[in-house]
Amino acid sequence: MDTMAAIRQTFFQECEEQLAELESGLLAIERQESDSETINAVFRAVHSIKGGAGAFGLDELVRFAHTFETTLDLMRSNALEITGNLVKLMLRSADGLADLVRFSRDGTDLDRARIAQLHAELTSAASGDAAPTIEAAPAPAAADESNGPDENGFTPIRFSLEDLVATELDTPMEETTRGPLVVSFRPKPELYAKANDALVLLREVRRLGDVSISCDISEVPLLTELDPEGAYLSWKVELDPAIEENAVREVFEFVTFDCDLDISVKAAFSSQDTEAADFQVIPVADIATMLAESPAPAETAPITPPQPEREMTPTETLIKAGTAQAAPQSAQQTTIRVDLDRVDRLIDLVGELVINQSMLAQRVTEAGIARLSEVAVGLDDLEHLTREIQDSVMAIRAQPVRPIFQRMSRVVREVADMTGKSVRLVTEGENCEVDKTVIERLADPLTHMIRNAIDHGLEKPEDRLAAGKSEQGLVRMTAAHRSGRVIIEVSDDGAGINRARVRQIAVDKSLIDPNAQLSDGEIDDLIFAPGFSTASTISDVSGRGVGMDVVKRSIQALGGRISISSRPGHGTTFTLSLPLTLAVLDGMVVTVAGQTLVVPLTAIVETLQPKEQDVHGLGETSRVVAIRGSFIPLIDIGLQLGYREEEADPFNSVAIMVESENRTQSALLVDGIIGQQQVVIKSLETNYGHVFGVAAATILGDGRVAVILDVDAIVAGTRSEMNRSDNRKRSAA
Incomplete structure (x- = not known):
């Protein structure tokens, strides 16, 4: 079983x-x-x-x-x-x-x-x-x-040759005049490569009734020239006239494309005909014995040793000798199926290897061993080897996004039929590879986005024609690698976001203050608010307000971020930025108020030491830093995460400039930088719970646990607090 x-x-x-x-x-x-x-x-x-x-x-x-x-x-x-x-x-x-x-x-x-x-x-x-x-x-x-x-x-x-002839002559063919069926069966190497057995097939034919089987060995080469992966034997089978052709074809149904098969009707068939065709006729008794003793299919098909009580036939002797002595002439590229649990276990072990390598390097540093010593050089080599092993293991789990892109084709067809719209889906970058776990968890978010693009983004056919557009709407999905991450975009050529309507709905649902001053990007982000929906009626497609907020949470759970860009009358684009893998990342190890934190390296643009003339106050508590003619918000990480109650001195700190999900820049204020390190991601939500500003945790080289910052959440939380502060000031005024 x-x-x-x-x-x-x-x-x-x-x-x-x-x-x-x-x-x-x-x-x-x-x-x-x-x-x-x-x-x-x-x-x-x-x-x-x-x-x-x-x-x-x-x-x-x-x-x-x-x-x-x-x-x-x-x-x-x-x-x-x-x-x-x-x-x-x-x-x-x-x-x-x-x-x-x-x-x-x-x-x-x-x-x-x-x-x-x-x-x-x-x-x-x-x-x-x-x-x-x-x-x-x-x-x-x-x-x-x-x-x-x-x-x-x-x-x-379908019409067979007999049907066509009968139609031309207007004389139906009588089944009783049909001669015996003759089957010519020549396996191809592919048949054996797929673990099929010609003798098993012939055994199944024999079960249909009386048959006469002959084997042609004329193409078998000399032993020194024989390829064990080749196919040199062919068979001819004569069947009783009572046996139906359908029953014979069912026997060979699984190997149709891996053999040359011909089934024809012959009025008569004799041993003389067989000999004239250079066939070596093998006695039916030997064929019956071979069929009866042929092994059942298995994962491997070793040559069955000869039975001591029976003398082998010439065909069996030839196959036995050729397979035992000949070596493969060429290597064939193969693939294997591996249980995903085994791959996950291997990835976990590699993660532990990375941690132990970091610990060993930390111990060597603490011992004061010179960097040019043999021990230090060996540790550097171990670090490079560990990284190569980790990259190779990650590549095992990497899969192209093609399957999930193809799955979206069905979603497009179904939603288009439900909404009465004509939609064409265009995909690009289907060969872009990403971790299998990321792909599996992308299905639901992408489905929501596609449904939203068709139902809300694309206009009705008559409205598109009135706007001078093609009646058929366009939805485009693209994937590409960029800066160590996977960027997936879902865009449409619809009407774009009606920001006035979005703002009014947000006010009606008490999602924002009526007097709040929001930029276009902040208005667009309201689409991700829980319970937000622009649909006027509830349908099978949308309208319940449980879509885009789920998308954002799902993407953030993957360590990614999502942003929106929209042009009225031209369409909307959702951009997903995802990590290549959920197992490891390169991070900047920093200290804040005595705590050790890790900032994902992919979010960092640059680091700098703020100067007194560049730091300016904004409002009651906010500060900005002037960098090359732009004012960048300055965020005190220690204050945001509750590590301290008073603001840090920016002139004795380090500012790390990061880019958030909507491609706006902010400067994170930390006490110092320890260095860059590859860390193994350990889920905090799975083992503990969600913590604001924390994406995951990791184990450092000295054995301590450090949290990995959720840069986007920290930046978004700071902006929200600034907006609430501004609103309170306006209300008081």
């Missing part, structure tokens, strides 16, 4: 890959950037899902995939014209197929009415939109294609 569960899990993992390829291919077809190979790849993806589902008895998935596959086959054979409506149907069917896969895997809720409707539309497209003609007749049918209904009751729209 454990083995079957593992195989089943592997099947569903491969389904996710096939679904991603299916979605990618259909989107390329929609953009008219496809060729015949794209359609073939789409067909193979559905075919692979269907084949695996059949092995596990997933009947609903098999039935839907079969009809989907039939329609795709008509498309690739040019028997069905590819139109915009047909491609949309294919995309919706891909969504339905994904739902069926997840239902089969997790037992989640399934909208069977929707699946039935898609199934009916696919059947109608296959039978009504276009009919196959003799000129457009496809190549020989794939492994599960036939002229009659299969076990699920579906009849593919």
Whole structure:
């Protein structure tokens, strides 16, 4: 049972890959950037899902995939014209197929009415939109294609050679005159590379009834030239006339693309014909013995040693000798599947290695050992090696954002249908890699942002036409690496943010004071306030005010930040800045009021020593520092975090200039800088709770625990306090 569960899990993992390829291919077809190979790849993806589902008895998935596959086959054979409506149907069917896969895997809720409707539309497209003609007749049918209904009751729209001849002569063919089936089966190396066994397939054919099997060994090279990963044997099988062709094709269904397979009807078949074709006829008794004793598929397929009580056949002897002595001629690039828990454990161990390396370096420094000594030089080498190991381990978890971008295509289609808008999604930078944990936790925030962009950002088609825009709205998603972080942007070409309306709603909901003076950026940020919504009515898409505030909290929980930029009449852009990994970061270790803190290095612009003539007061308690003609807010970290009650002397302190989420700059006032260090992130919320201004914690080289500052939260809290102070002053006046 454990083995079957593992195989089943592997099947569903491969389904996710096939679904991603299916979605990618259909989107390329929609953009008219496809060729015949794209359609073939789409067909193979559905075919692979269907084949695996059949092995596990997933009947609903098999039935839907079969009809989907039939329609795709008509498309690739040019028997069905590819139109915009047909491609949309294919995309919706891909969504339905994904739902069926997840239902089969997790037992989640399934909208069977929707699946039935898609199934009916696919059947109608296959039978009504276009009919196959003799000129457009496809190549020989794939492994599960036939002229009659299969076990699920579906009849593919296809004409075989016999049907065409019968139609021309107006004389139906009689089933009783059909001769025996002859199967020519030649495996490709790919068949064995996927842990399939030709003898197992032949054993399954033998179970159908009386058969005659012969093996061709004429292409087997000399032992010194034999490639153990090659495929040199082929078989010819003659079957009893009573055996149906459908049953034979089902045997080879899983290996259709990994072998040369031909099934034909022959009036007569004799041993003389076989000998004339340079076949070595192996006695049926030997074939039966080989089939009966062939090993079951396993993770590895070692050569089974010969049974002592039976003399090996010439074919078995040749395979045994060649595999035992020949060496692989070329290395083949492979991938492996590893349990994510094992990778996480490895990352934790590397994190501990980083901590211990820092501790060792700290002890050496405290011991007063010279930096040029052999011990110090060895420690430097250990530090470089540790960093390389950490980077390599992080790369194991790194994955491209393509899967989540492709998932958003479905969200766009569904929301566009619900709102009655025409929307086109454009994605860029799909190969940009980020930590797997970040990708998994990005799904919900991006879904909210896409729904918000379509429902609130894009105008209705008639309004877009009146504004001189295209009737079809555009939503763009981009991803890129920038300054050690991942930047994801979600933009639309809609009407932009109506700031007057946003401000009025915020006032009506008592989110801001009516007299508050807010900049455009601060008004835009009101969208992230809890309970804020500009929707006039509650619908299935939006209107409950539980969207963008959730987005901001989710992004901040990832150690990221989000900002908005909007131009009225031109659209809105949401920018997400995320860390590449949630495990380690490079930080600046500083001291504040006797406490040791870490400031993320990616947020730091520069450090400076404030001069007396550059520091100015602002209001009752605020201060700014003049830097190159600009006034930057000066934030006392010790005062903000409650480490001290009196303001620090800025002239005996160090100012660290940082850039916050809306790209505004502030200066953090600290007592001193210890140095730059790579630290391992330990979640504080998971083990303790949320603390203002603290993003996480870490363990320093001396064993002490230090907190990692949440720069954006500190800056935002300071600005809010300044606004509240200004409002109190205006109210008092």
